[in-house]
Amino acid sequence: DFDIVALGEPLVELNQTHKGQLQYLQGFGGDTSNAVIAAARQGARCAYLTRVGNDTFGAQFRDLWQSEGVDTAGVQTDDDAHTGLYFVQHGPDGHAFSYLRRGSAASLMTPALLQSGLIERSRFLHVSGISMAISTSACDTVFAAMARAHAAGAQVSLDSNLRLRLWPVDRARAVLREAMRDADLFLPSMDDMQHLTGNDDPERTLDWIRDGGAAGVVVLKLGKDGSIIDDGHTRTPIAALRVDAVDATGAGDCFAGSLLARRCQGDSWEEAVRYANAAAALSTLGYGAVDPLPRAEQVRERLKSLED
Numbered sequence: 001d002f003d004i005v006a007l008g009e010p011l012v013e014l015n016q017t018h019k020g021q022l023q024y025l026q027g028f029g030g031d032t033s034n035a036v037i038a039a040a041r042q043g044a045r046c047a048y049l050t051r052v053g054n055d056t057f058g059a060q061f062r063d064l065w066q067s068e069g070v071d072t073a074g075v076q077t078d079d080d081a082h083t084g085l086y087f088v089q090h091g092p093d094g095h096a097f098s099y100l101r102r103g104s105a106a107s108l109m110t111p112a113l114l115q116s117g118l119i120e121r122s123r124f125l126h127v128s129g130i131s132m133a134i135s136t137s138a139c140d141t142v143f144a145a146m147a148r149a150h151a152a153g154a155q156v157s158l159d160s161n162l163r164l165r166l167w168p169v170d171r172a173r174a175v176l177r178e179a180m181r182d183a184d185l186f187l188p189s190m191d192d193m194q195h196l197t198g199n200d201d202p203e204r205t206l207d208w209i210r211d212g213g214a215a216g217v218v219v220l221k222l223g224k225d226g227s228i229i230d231d232g233h234t235r236t237p238i239a240a241l242r243v244d245a246v247d248a249t250g251a252g253d254c255f256a257g258s259l260l261a262r263r264c265q266g267d268s269w270e271e272a273v274r275y276a277n278a279a280a281a282l283s284t285l286g287y288g289a290v291d292p293l294p295r296a297e298q299v300r301e302r303l304k305s306l307e308d
C-alpha cells in the first residue's frame with residue numbers, strides 16, 4: 001500500500017542554464033510528478049497516475065519513476081498522443097515556462113484512469129491546479145479521484161499551482177474554489193491567490209478560503225515570508241529559510257511532497273512545514289525540477305545546522 005498517490009501531467013523539461021545561449025539541459029518536470037518524487041526521496045511509498053505517449057520521453061519517465069521507487073502500475077501509455085514538454089527560461093523576475101503540451105497523452109486522461117484501484121490503497125491523493133487546467137477530461141478525472149479518495153477514507157491534498165497560460169482566470173477561480181472544499185489539505189501560494197482574489201493580504205486571503213467553504217488544513221505559502229498554517233482554529237506563521245536560489249522550478253512541489261511524506265511519518269503540521277521549508281530551499285540550489293530534489297539525509301543535515 002502507499003502513502004501518497006499523485007495525479008497529473010509529467011512534462012519533459014528543457015532548462016536554459018546559460019542566459020542568452022541556446023543551450024538547454026534536459027530534465028523532468030510536471031508538478032505532481034515532482035511532488036511524488038520529492039516525497040519518495042523523503043522515504044514515502046508513492047505511486048503516480050497519468051498517461052504518457054508511446055515515445056522516448058514516455059519511456060524516460062517510466063525509467064525515472066522506477067529508479068525513484070515511484071510505482072507505475074497506474075501509468076497508461078497512449079499510442080496516438082505525445083508526452084508533453086516545457087522550456088524553462090531565467091530572467092530578472094525569476095523563471096518563466098513555455099509549454100508544448102496541447103493534446104498530450106496526459107491531457108487526454110479520463111476517469112477510466114482511476115480503475116487501477118491505487119487511490120483506494122493510499123493515505124493521500126495529491127492533485128493540483130495544473131492537473132485540473134490541462135483539459136476538461138483531466139478536470140473531471142481530478143474530481144472523480146477526489147470522490148474516490150473520500151469514499152475510501154483517503155485524504156485529499158491540493159496544491160493551487162495556478163498557471164494562467166493553461167486556463168482563464170475565471171474558470172481557474174471557480175474550479176479551484178470548488179476543489180478546495182474537497183481538500184483535507186489545501187496548499188495555495190500567495191501569488192496564486194492574489195490572481196484569484198485581487199488582494200495581497202494573507203489574513204484576508206485565508207478568510208476568503210474559509211468563507212469559500214474550505215474545511216481542511218490550509219498552508220498558505222508566502223515565498224520569502226514563509227508560510228502560515230491554518231488548521232481551522234489557529235493560524236501559525238512559520239519563517240522561511242534564506243538561500244541563494246539558482247532555479248526555483250519545482251520548489252513548491254518539493255514543499256508539497258515533503259510535507260505529505262513527513263505527515264505520513266508522524267510529524268505535527270509545524271514540524272512537517274519546517275521540514276518542507278528546508279527541503280524546498282535545498283531544491284532551488286540546482287537547475288531543474290527533479291534533479292536537485294534533496295534526500296532525507298540532506299534535509300535533516302540542513303535542519304540540524306539551523307539548530308546549531
Ligand code: KDG
Binds near residue numbers: 028029097163
Ligand atoms: O511547479 C513546477 C512545474 O510548474 C513545472 O515542473 C512544469 O508542471 C509544470 C507546469 O505545468 O507548469
